[in-house]
Amino acid sequence: MADIKPPFAQGFGGAKQDKYNAVWVSHSSINDFLKCPRAYFLHNMYKNERGRKVNIVNVHLSLGISVHETLEGLLNYKAEERFKKPLLQTFEENWVKVSGKVGGFKSMEEEMEAKERARRMIERVDAHRGPLEKLAVKLPPHANNMPPNFYLSEKDNIILSGKIDWLEYVPENDSVRVIDFKTGKNDEDKDSLQLPIYTLLLNALQKRKVSGAGYWYIERNDEPTDVELPDIKSAHKRVLEAALKVKQAREVGVFECPRGAGGCFACKPFEKIINGEAQLVKVDEERKTELYLI
Numbered sequence: 119m120a121d122i123k124p125p126f127a128q129g130f131g132g133a134k135q136d137k138y139n140a141v142w143v144s145h146s147s148i149n150d151f152l153k154c155p156r157a158y159f160l161h162n163m164y165k166n167e168r169g170r171k172v173n174i175v176n177v178h179l180s181l182g183i184s185v186h187e188t189l190e191g192l193l194n195y196k197a198e199e200r201f202k203k204p205l206l207q208t209f210e211e212n213w214v215k216v217s218g219k220v221g222g223f224k225s226m227e228e229e230m231e232a233k234e235r236a237r238r239m240i241e242r243v244d245a246h247r248g249p250l251e252k253l254a255v256k257l258p259p260h261a262n263n264m265p266p267n268f269y270l271s272e273k274d275n276i277i278l279s280g281k282i283d284w285l286e287y288v289p290e291n292d293s294v295r296v297i298d299f300k301t302g303k304n305d306e307d308k309d310s311l312q313l314p315i316y317t318l319l320l321n322a323l324q325k326r327k328v329s330g331a332g333y334w335y336i337e338r339n340d341e342p343t344d345v346e347l348p349d350i351k352s353a354h355k356r357v358l359e360a361a362l363k364v365k366q367a368r369e370v371g372v373f374e375c376p377r378g379a380g381g382c383f384a385c386k387p388f389e390k391i392i393n394g395e396a397q398l399v400k401v402d403e404e405r406k407t408e409l410y411l412i
């Protein structure tokens with residue numbers, strides 16, 4: 119494994135509390151950390167000699183991005199206008215952005231296979247529009263194009279950020295219902311922090327009652343599957359516990375591999391980038407990130 123020193127610990131003693139010196143956490147960054155602290159460091163904190171973060175392009179991510187952008191883009195229209203433009207046309211436009219090496223595809227065959235899977239998902243949703251034809255609620259935009267965020271703990275100076283794919287408005291009781299589009303083959307892990315994080319985001323960022331939530335596995339299901347959101351107290355406890363572990367590791371600057379040398383699935387691709395064994399396919403200047411094909 120490459121020998122990378124984590125940056126200096128970020129101390130907060132006496133520091134003014136604001137969004138610039140807070141520790142930001144999200145579902146994906148906490149997940150990275152819980153999988154492996156070192157993988158978290160490589161993915162979320164490491165900067166190369168050009169001062170840029172690094173990330174990996176991959177087929178599953180590209181498929182997910184194109185499908186999510188197509189469906190979530192419908193939120194920019196009023197309910198009755200959402201399907202005026204053919205959904206497949208929007209999908210084709212979004213696919214162009216992930217086509218080729220930039221999307222992690224190593225061959226035309228690989229890309230066509232992924233695109234076909236994604237296209238079938240879009241066709242399924244188009245044939246079973248259900249909640250997407252109904253009223254929806256959009257969370258207010260945040261400054262500087264940031265995802266929705268709030269203080270998970272002011273005392274600990276931790277901010278939680280996260281996006282909600284779709285919020286259906288339920289006029290019968292003036293409530294909202296979460297819909298999360300799933301493009302992967304597997305069910306969401308039952309221990310995932312996704313639902314607790316939704317509970318917290320909804321509580322902090324909007325005022326309506328929450329009447330439910332559903333995971334929509336769009337590769338195989340015609341409608342969302344109901345899931346139960348946890349109560350605020352237990353959600354806050356679980357997410358804060360995990361976020362504090364992230365913060366503590368950042369403070370002491372220790373992101374050790376719990377398995378010793380050798381590397382495993384969660385960090386190997388990043389080690390390859392750092393060792394100069396991956397192909398640079400794009401520089402995202404806005405996010406100061408270099409994207410690599412492994």
Ligand code: SF4
Pocket residue numbers: 153154155156157374375376377378379380381382383384385386
């Ligand atoms: S080998 Fe596995 S456990 Fe060790 S740093 Fe990499 S991802 Fe983490």
